[in-house]
Amino acid sequence: MNLPQEKQCLINPEFYQFINNEVLPKTSLNNDNFWADLNNLINDFSHSNTVLLNTRQQMQNKINQWHLEHPQSSDFSPQASQAAYREFLQSIGYLTPMVDDFTIETENVDPEISTMAGPQLVVPVSNARFALNAANARWGSLYDAFYGTDIIDNSGELSNTKAFNPQRGQAVIDNAKDFLDEQFPLNSGSHHDVTSYLVYYQHLLAFFADGSECGLKDPCQFVAFDGSKNSPTYLLLKNNGLHVGLHIDRTGKIGATDNAGIDDIQMESALTTIMDFEDSVSTVDSNDKVEAYRNWLGLMRGDLEVTFTKDNQAVQRKLNYDRNFTAKSGGAYRVPGRSVLLVRNVGHLMGTDLIQDIDGNNAPEGIIDGVVTALIGSLDLQKSEHDCFRNSRSGSIYIVKPKLHGPEEVRFTCDLFSRIELMLNLPKDTLKLGIMDEERRTTVNLKQCIYEAKSRVVFINTGFLDRTGDEIHTSMLAGAFYPKSGIKNEPWINAYENNNVEIGLRCGFSGKAQIGKGMWAMPDEMKQMMKDKIAHPKSGANTAWVPSPTAATLHALHYHRVNVFEQQNTILTRTPASLDSILTMPIMPADMTLTAEQIETELNNNVQGILGYVVRWIEMGIGCSKVPDINDIGLMEDRATLRISSQHISNWLMHNVCTQQQVNQVMERMAKVVDKQNEGVTGYQNMSPNTEKSLAFQAAKALILEGHKQPNGYTEPLLHEYRLLAKQQF
Ligand SMILES: CC(=O)SCCNC(=O)CCNC(=O)[C@H](O)C(C)(C)COP(=O)(O)OP(=O)(O)OC[C@H]1O[C@@H](n2cnc3c(N)ncnc32)[C@H](O)[C@@H]1OP(=O)(O)O
Numbered sequence: 182m183n184l185p186q187e188k189q190c191l192i193n194p195e196f197y198q199f200i201n202n203e204v205l206p207k208t209s210l211n212n213d214n215f216w217a218d219l220n221n222l223i224n225d226f227s228h229s230n231t232v233l234l235n236t237r238q239q240m241q242n243k244i245n246q247w248h249l250e251h252p253q254s255s256d257f258s259p260q261a262s263q264a265a266y267r268e269f270l271q272s273i274g275y276l277t278p279m280v281d282d283f284t285i286e287t288e289n290v291d292p293e294i295s296t297m298a299g300p301q302l303v304v305p306v307s308n309a310r311f312a313l314n315a316a317n318a319r320w321g322s323l324y325d326a327f328y329g330t331d332i333i334d335n336s337g338e339l340s341n342t343k344a345f346n347p348q349r350g351q352a353v354i355d356n357a358k359d360f361l362d363e364q365f366p367l368n369s370g371s372h373h374d375v376t377s378y379l380v381y382y383q384h385l386l387a388f389f390a391d392g393s394e395c396g397l398k399d400p401c402q403f404v405a406f407d408g409s410k411n412s413p414t415y416l417l418l419k420n421n422g423l424h425v426g427l428h429i430d431r432t433g434k435i436g437a438t439d440n441a442g443i444d445d446i447q448m449e450s451a452l453t454t455i456m457d458f459e460d461s462v463s464t465v466d467s468n469d470k471v472e473a474y475r476n477w478l479g480l481m482r483g484d485l486e487v488t489f490t491k492d493n494q495a496v497q498r499k500l501n502y503d504r505n506f507t508a509k510s511g512g513a514y515r516v517p518g519r520s521v522l523l524v525r526n527v528g529h530l531m532g533t534d535l536i537q538d539i540d541g542n543n544a545p546e547g548i549i550d551g552v553v554t555a556l557i558g559s560l561d562l563q564k565s566e567h568d569c570f571r572n573s574r575s576g577s578i579y580i581v582k583p584k585l586h587g588p589e590e591v592r593f594t595c596d597l598f599s600r601i602e603l604m605l606n607l608p609k610d611t612l613k614l615g616i617m618d619e620e621r622r623t624t625v626n627l628k629q630c631i632y633e634a635k636s637r638v639v640f641i642n643t644g645f646l647d648r649t650g651d652e653i654h655t656s657m658l659a660g661a662f663y664p665k666s667g668i669k670n671e672p673w674i675n676a677y678e679n680n681n682v683e684i685g686l687r688c689g690f691s692g693k694a695q696i697g698k699g700m701w702a703m704p705d706e707m708k709q710m711m712k713d714k715i716a717h718p719k720s721g722a723n724t725a726w727v728p729s730p731t732a733a734t735l736h737a738l739h740y741h742r743v744n745v746f747e748q749q750n751t752i753l754t755r756t757p758a759s760l761d762s763i764l765t766m767p768i769m770p771a772d773m774t775l776t777a778e779q780i781e782t783e784l785n786n787n788v789q790g791i792l793g794y795v796v797r798w799i800e801m802g803i804g805c806s807k808v809p810d811i812n813d814i815g816l817m818e819d820r821a822t823l824r825i826s827s828q829h830i831s832n833w834l835m836h837n838v839c840t841q842q843q844v845n846q847v848m849e850r851m852a853k854v855v856d857k858q859n860e861g862v863t864g865y866q867n868m869s870p871n872t873e874k875s876l877a878f879q880a881a882k883a884l885i886l887e888g889h890k891q892p893n894g895y896t897e898p899l900l901h902e903y904r905l906l907a908k909q910q911f
Pocket residue numbers: 302303304305310311312314315457460461491644646647700704728729730805806807816817818819821822
């Protein structure tokens with residue numbers, strides 16, 4: 182179609198060259214056609230994108246108005262007002278009519294997503310070093326995960342000293358062998374006492390010091406090996422669909438001292454990984470975006486590489502190969518060496534200068550992300566089944582779409598995906614959709630959202646961090662929210678989590694798609710994670726997010742202990758989560774007051790997190806950071822946690838729980854604390870004492886003071902604005 186001149190887009194030259202020189206030549210697409218098609222696509226979809234954003238704001242305005250007209254009072258009757266509130270939400274189209282029962286029809290889904298249960302790692306795609314590490318996190322060393330974390334107490338004779346501590350090493354081995362005894366028990370005796378393993382016909386045999394021997398209680402758990410049967414170098418076991426490998430090497434650092442010569446125990450860990458273009462990155466212009474797209478290209482082609490220095494040694498990192506073993510029956514046994522990769526696009530909110538219209542207006546970034554990540558993803562589909570670096574063995578490209586508000590936004594996304602498939606000559610429904618259930622309008626209409634995507638949906642996931650931010654923003658005018666820790670104890674969150682699993686199962690997700698749980702946001706607190714995160718597989722979710730490869734290896738232990746698919750059978754017998762519980766706002770009763778100390782502590786904590794995160798985002802372009810809280814516990818901070826903290830303070834200011842002067846004082850004080858925490862960090866610029874000159878400080882202040890005005894409480898608009906200013910300065 183020939184477009185009138187005024188509809189032609191302006192393409193950023195760096196982006197144009199990247200696509201023309203590095204991507205399109207690998208496809209059968211013609212360059213000119215590609216750009217003309219993209220131009221048409223943007224013209225056809227941009228208006229709807231704008232309409233959807235306007236609808237969000239109009240609904241929010243009406244909700245705000247409703248709260249002004251129904252102020253919280255001490256004689257507040259939750260039941261009566263709940264019914265009226267529901268009716269109101271229906272009347273404005275926030276609550277949509279329920280669809281009839283149905284089951285999803287998604288096809289060609291990789292087993293890691295459909296039939297297996299295990300951890301999902303998330304990683305900022307802009308960091309090639311981390312991204313490669315994440316792709317390779319399909320396998321992780323249990324010994325390293327135990328040794329390097331607080332799973333083993335870091336005190337006294339067990340201390341994690343710089344030089345290898347043999348006592349700590351022994352505790353690691355003891356813990357790991359306890360796991361073997363628990364999940365791969367022997368017919369008699371314990372793995373602790375085994376002196377050698379060998380393969381006898383199709384059986385694993387364990388020998389003891391007294392010459393006795395035995396097999397596994399469940400012989401089927403032994404699946405493959407490497408080396409000779411009499412002296413295997415690797416034994417591959419399987420439980421609940423996940424592999425565990427015993428690496429045997431009597432000359433190895435650990436193997437030399439181990440009874441059975443086990444040098445390491447390796448866990449199949451991150452079955453899937455999300456390469457994130459969204460909340461964990463800081464990509465504000467064409468230059469940043471092209472760099473991130475180039476990493477995705479390297480991952481899809483299989484040739485991404487980085488070299489860096491670690492512990493004074495040069496390290497070269499590439500994608501791992503698949504692993505080949507001998508099946509116990511004698512044939513070849515190949516296991517994937519890498520996580521199955523999904524890619525998280527940005528949501529519908531932001532524009533990008535990758536492409537602009539004739540008036541210099543940025544095109545919707547979500548649309549361009551959809552096209553480019555799918556285009557690059559399509560290179561994977563050209564690979565033969567023997568290719569070393571194939572991602573999807575089922576011919577799918579997996580795109581996670583964040584921050585969707587309700588069914589009409591899901592429909593828009595699916596329409597966009599259909600059009601991209603036409604443009605790229607991909608079979609219908611090649612582009613699979615992961616729906617983040619992280620906005621309230623999606624939660625309360627989840628079944629309708631899934632219905633819109635029923636031929637391509639591959640996951641629903643409770644992004645509880647954004648969801649908390651949206652909870653605050655949506656009901657900003659309703660009253661003052663509990664302190665952050667209290668919000669988590671209110672009924673809405675369990676109802677939201679349970680509803681997600683129940684709806685997913687009722688829509689037939691079991692065995693077809695992922696039901697996912699959210700992030701563990703305390704990357705160094707692994708002992709606590711092991712206690713808490715077993716709740717995720719128990720809840721019937723077949724995946725849950727982890728922040729690092731080490732966390733993936735440890736969280737994998739949970740999926741050995743809990744058979745998620747058995748668990749799912751029990752879920753549908755319980756009373757379903759109620760909409761009223763989901764809609765119960767975690768607001769403090771009107772007559773509840775907090776002590777001055779409680780308010781101060783909350784502000785200190787929130788402000789420290791905001792400043793600690795924002796300063797690295799604005800001035801160093803780092804989109805995800807580990808920032809200590811006031812108790813010195815490192816927290817994963819990304820845009821979603823920033824959304825919560827900034828919205829929370831905004832809410833307290835609005836309801837006079839604190840004053841602006843108080844917030845200013847806390848900010849000034851915390852700027853000093855954050856500066857101190859970053860002492861010696863290359864490229865770091867202090868915010869204090871000249872905070873009025875610090876773009877990071879000013880950005881943080883704007884996020885708080887203008888928080889109530891930000892669209893749905895999102896942080897992107899202000900972060901981008903200040904980051905662009907900072908980039909101009911350097
Ligand atoms: C609400 C949401 O949207 S959640 C989703 C967005 N959040 C994320 O994606 C979190 C991803 N995680 C991270 O970015 C990081 O783990 C952080 C920022 C939390 C902590 O980073 P750091 O302080 O650098 O971690 P730390 O020093 O403990 O470990 C760094 C090592 O772990 C590896 N690592 C840490 N996180 C990851 C990860 N997510 N993927 C792969 N490797 C990782 C690094 O490669 C590095 O190892 P290397 O030196 O061999 O390369």
